[in-house]
Amino acid sequence: MAKKTKSGKETPLMKQYNAIKAKYPGALLLFRVGDFYETFGQDAVTASKVLDIVLTKRANGSASHIELAGFPHHALDAYLPRLVRAGYRVAICDQLEDPKSVKGIVKRGVTELVTPGLSFNDNVLEQKTNNYLASVYFGKKDDCGVAFLDLSTGEFMLSTGTAQYVDNLVQGLKPSEILYAKPQKDRFNEIFSEQANSFALDDWAFTYDFAFEQLTQHFGTKSLKGFGVEELTEGIIAAGAVTQYLKDTEHKEVAHISALSRIEADRYVWLDRFTIRNLELIHPQQDGGVPLIQIMDKTLTPMGGRMLKKWVLLPLKEKDAIDRRLSAVEALYKDEDLRDDISDLFRHISDLERLISKVAVGRVNPRELLLLKKTLIQVEPLKELLQENGHSELLKLADMLNPCAYLRDRIEAEIKDDAPLVINQGGIFRDGIDPELDELRSLAFSGKDHLEQIRQREIERTGIPSLKIAYNKVFGYYLEVSNAHKDKVPEEWIRKQTLVNAERYITEELKTYEEKILNAEGQLTVIEQRRYMELVRNAAEYVTPVQQNARVIATLDCLASFADIAETHGYTRPDVHEGMEIDIKNGRHPVIERQLPAGESYVPNDVLLNDGDQQIIVITGPNMSGKSALLRQTALITLMAQMGSFVPADKAQIGITDKVFTRVGASDNLSKGESTFMVEMTETASIMNNLSERSLVLMDEIGRGTSTYDGVSIAWAIVEYLHNHSRCKAKTLFATHYHELNQLANDFKGIKNFNVSVKEHDGKVIFLRKLREGGSAHSFGIHVAQLAGMPNGIVDRANEVLGYLEKEKAQEKQAEKVAKIPANNYQLSLFDAVDPRLEELKNKLEKIDVNTLTPLEAMMKLNDLKEVMK
Template sequence: MQQYNSIKGKYPDAILLFRVGDFYETFAQDAIITSQVLGIVLTRRANGSASHVELAGFPYHALDTYLPKLVRSGHRVAICEQLEDPKKAKTIVQRGVTELVSPGLATGDKMLDAKSNNYLAACHINKEVIGLSFLDLSTGEFAVAEGNRELAEKLLHSFQPSEILLAKPQQKAFKTYFGDRFNLFAMDDWVFTSDHTRQLLLNHFGTATLKGFGIEEMESGIIAGGACIHYLADTEHSNLAHIRSIARITEEQYVWLDRFTIRNLELVHPTMEGGRSLLDVLDHTTTPMGTRLLKRWILMPLKEISRIQARLNRTEQFIKNRETAIELGAQLKLVGDLERLIGKVSMLKINPREVLQLARSLEAAGQIRALLEASGLSDFQSLSDRIHPCEKVRERIFRELEEEAPVHVSKGGLIRTGIDAELDDLRAISRQGKDYLAGIQQEETERTGISSLKIGFNNVFGYYLEVTNKHKDKVPDDWIRKQTLTNAERYITPVLKEYEAKILGAEEKILAIEQRLYDTLINDLQEYVAPVLINASVVAELDCLLNFAEIAIQFNYHKPVLNDGYALQLTGSRHPVIEQQLPLGEKFVPNDILLDPDDQQLIILTGPNMSGKSALLRQTALNVLMAQMGSFVPAEAATIGLVDKVFTRVGASDNISSGESTFMVEMTETASIMNNLSPRSLVILDEIGRGTSTYDGISIAWSLCEYIHQHATAKTLFATHYHELNELEERFERIKNFHISTKQSGQKVIFLRTLKKGGSLHSFGIHVARMAGMPKEVVQRADRILQELEQQQIGKDLQKQVKQIKDQTYQLNIFGMEDPIMQSIRKKLSETDINALSPIEALLLLKELQDLINS
């Protein structure tokens, strides 16, 4: 156990898989955890000084089955291999850790979801500035960002890293900011120093500066990025040629979507079991890279009109040129996961079958380039020019590897005949030897009369003759018995052993030559890492655009018009997810939406329960996001002034684990929205103030509407059951009342789901209770109580009180503002003795203050 303890001491935070012969063994606490996670037997050694130590193990060939289970359960796993042939070891077999696998460093297919990235993140908190980095080891994607807490939280929720690195002293601060839902790994704080991390990045990229990546001034981002590179080196990951660039993520590039909005709009995950997300509806991509890219496009819509327009134009080209689109779709189906395949090449982890898949994918990429060039579609010229055919290496792979090459090199038979003369000669010897063995079997069968005689092989004593017990009395004297089985016995002969030596010697050399030739091929493939990654990027983008075209045709989406204005106008808009879930024969009722900061900035939306208010709110936001990700939209027409932030506050959910009630969560989320509004924001508010008393709720809802109208002028949809808020339309010029229409017939209510001007005074809550199957006596009693309350005019009294609310006067109080310029003006004025100023000095002071304001 001395060797084990020495190695384990270097990896105290990881489960150590210790290779012993044909098994991986775990000991002590590692064995207890491994036994529990994998469901395998926990035992102890039968004797020796370590007989008290817990033990759990599994065969080496089961590593691909068991390793993913350990990693997915959140454990770091150090794989300790035998570094020399045990037969040649003079003392204890030399062993060492060849790889450390953690949730953020998974690269095996069984540990990864082909449709999602697997990000390792690092976080550095420097007072108010938080630096983040995100790295997908399997694809080589690497990006950094820095900003305030809100930006960090948004990015963490969008990227959903499997593991986050941070300095040990910052663990408490991180959990205070972001909760404990992330898988953290704390490292020594010296790792997160500026000089160390910057130098690591410079060394990795082989550059003298980071200016070319646009991150030179991002100190906290650089620290986070360098921490990832440090961690890779620390975990025995040295072959990283596929990590060839580092991107900068800034607020200016993408629409702001906080975690509440991502959740409330169900962009990538449904909130209810069995539901569907926007990603589920939009994802008709063909390649794994395309699926992953589409997910990023959904979570990070664009704010740059030229980039949005480029995607829309290319989508439109595919719609108009169906033949080209169909041909491209057929080629895309032949493309494998180029990103992860070339990543495995870079990390020297690719198997022969995957190399063939890489070659076939490159062949399809070449066909895609040819199709784009022949199509004459001008919008795709820049994309097709970026595709590298990689013809030489592609042809070499097909020339050198057998079409049905094995998964593992050790199985042999992967190199074609004619590639290496020595290999061909040895194979001939091997084939002749095997023919000779077949001859021995025939000869001995005839000599002994044992019809069931057969020749077999095992690793213990090589080739043998096996005779069933029924014929063992016919065994000649010159056979040597080596093994007795339940129903048979095994023998060897001198002639058999002589030919075994020749055959095994040849086969051993064959495997060695095939390994050498394969290693040479993989090493030569390294120079193609960069062009293959570019090919993967182009193919993924084409896949997404072709996908947009297909769903636009299939679901009747139309091309939106985006501009630099502020108005939002949707004609015949629909909810992209709900319309796909309606029962057969039922059609979604489309609606027109107009939000204009000059005239109709804020819509107060009233109407009954179940009438479709929440769907209307969400479909408006989804139409905007789809347009700004470059997709056609579920509307007859859409004109959208560029939106920079989308906020939603819908539904009710407690945060009991943090000691927060439904209402506290609601107010916290709403406060975050109010503190981050801009004139280009789109705000979706649903039932604000319902978690408290009626008067409190109305007061908060009223005040929020006033604030949004008077301050940021953000485009807002505000759904409510507080019909008293209809009064706001009379007081504020840009607040308008709308309702979702219904038709009442006796005790029945028909939901027409059409948006109409004017407020509604009825919620029909009792009708909904009846539809939900509430006991009849409860519904009848509720009806009687409602009639009594209406007769007492309680609601009318409240409406009367609402009309008497005084308007708020909004004044600019420079002496109470926190703005640095206003503070400077206040300081200047408070320090000035007005009585001592001459007229000229007073004018100069006034000019100075004016310049301060203008700055």
């Protein structure tokens, strides 16, 4: 009980509680007291709200009290996930010795600190989602390191890059918790302000020497060269902090974290946070929406579902790697029987990654061992199926599968099919496994037969036909004799209790047998637990091959999923090449076509983009005509191809793309004081500053958040910039309402005008959703307003105003008041012109060392340059 003595001093229990609580600041402490986990003070207030349990108050000295809230210890698995999902770090403090054998205060200690990013609890984890703990470290200049650990699977990755690159990874992989160094709090909040759960560590945990020692000690290596990460200094520092955090949170058994892999920026397509959001790869932007992953995920195993998310977020850039995936998908696509057989096996496969991780940390229960066995049973026939197909990529996968026959057979031979959920209930092992276990079981569970033998023998010896043998907690087993026969009781029987109609006796034989039974039950539990943990330790020797099996099964599951959706939805194999052209014939949006009403088919479109005569397509047309869908489907088809998936098109030739940028839709970011237009410009600036020659850029309605003239001017300048860029001829789809941009096609060879066609009939507009060459001269905005149910009075007045404005515009043109915007046909280099003043200016600028100038010198130099231009 949480209270003080009458003198006002802390009780031994509260003194112990406060000492333990002080070691885990910021964590909610679950303190084991008897059969309950208790919380005290502010922890109790928090727990009562989150868990909806009763908050009480207990006396804490003569003039104070302390809040108290608790729940039964056996309900931990029900309550703990709710606290963790709410974002709390939870320290579980258990009794470290048997209260029955201790006088005074029981020794207690924290046995585990569960955090949002560190958990093995199935009720906390999502089956098809990794539960990453991330760590970020900001190095010199713009270098930033990041590490990701999924404790539940043992996956450990790191990378180094710009802060923006790390932010992209964080936004994509969605860690449940992020670590950072305390001195870097402001920088962390500036970049990762949207991250809900974070924890600051002391800065000494983020030093290279410390991290290097931590990692090499953990992996038992002299260096990190074998993992290919030795040059990623900031990433190593971030990973070292993760290993320290594991120690801080009492996670000592981590043998399943057996490798450290590198997320190679050069290997994957750059997808910034805006693109991941705008293309709705993983999450829909609106409630009820459908993301791409939902269409593509037909995986049957938890490992496959988790791997597919990574494939969607990290499309490949290496042609050979893409082709290998596509070839494997094609083999499965053509062999429907093989896919069916694989599916039948996969339905019996459990979460192999997380099961073997529980084995490694000694937290696997008997039923989970049975699931591990049942999964390993599927490996042998799966291996044979892949070998029979004979395709080279499938043969490679088959070769990596290991049935782990000894482990599988041992679990099958020793663990009962109806084994209990917890190991202290007994009944784990089969009969015949251990002679000592068999003998003890005979004593403990065949007692009724033996007692009946004793009863029959005593009836014959004493002539008492109604003799009974029974048991109670006060004096154990006893013989009961009715008063009618008590004169026949032998002298050696000891009377223990007199009833109204009978008397109860004990004998030396009964007491000896009772002692054997009670000892047998206690010994059974001890022996079974010891033998079970020995089996778990032996199983832990198979962590590496089982993890490899899990990776192979996950890979095959993803490939089979791609083959399944290809057949179901009529996808074709893309031709991924190293050229610069994207040529899609009759492409479709993979998500929208699945959401159409029955009987309505998606209108396909062709798209051709290159770095020459069709680098930029300016698309005009009204809202609802399908411009945004066309932009998104082009990006999705490109990304699906580079994931290794077939695509929704009749034919697709995809030149490898290294970056995909989207500027589609916007909303206010009021928390940062940013308007819709500011958000739009920020995202657009990010695109312009990160272009590459193989980029694919999708821009929708740029400039619409400001005045018409400002908007047209900005959109115009952006299209020119993309066309005239001296290095990066980014392939671009530019959807706009500004029909003035149609003029650009006349001025620049790489810009083409297209429109999404519509048809007017009886004053109404019909959307044909077909992309046609040539610009559109109408927005049909008033028609769209009418379709949306705008009151007729407003529609009529809008048409009246439109007529007036168009008349005025025609008059202005006649009076030549509107000049044609001059073409900006020069490349984006200040010094390409032949003006001698520019040459002189260039020479003077090259001689200036801006790093050594004082402010006054800089002003004088600037004035000098102005004189040159005059």
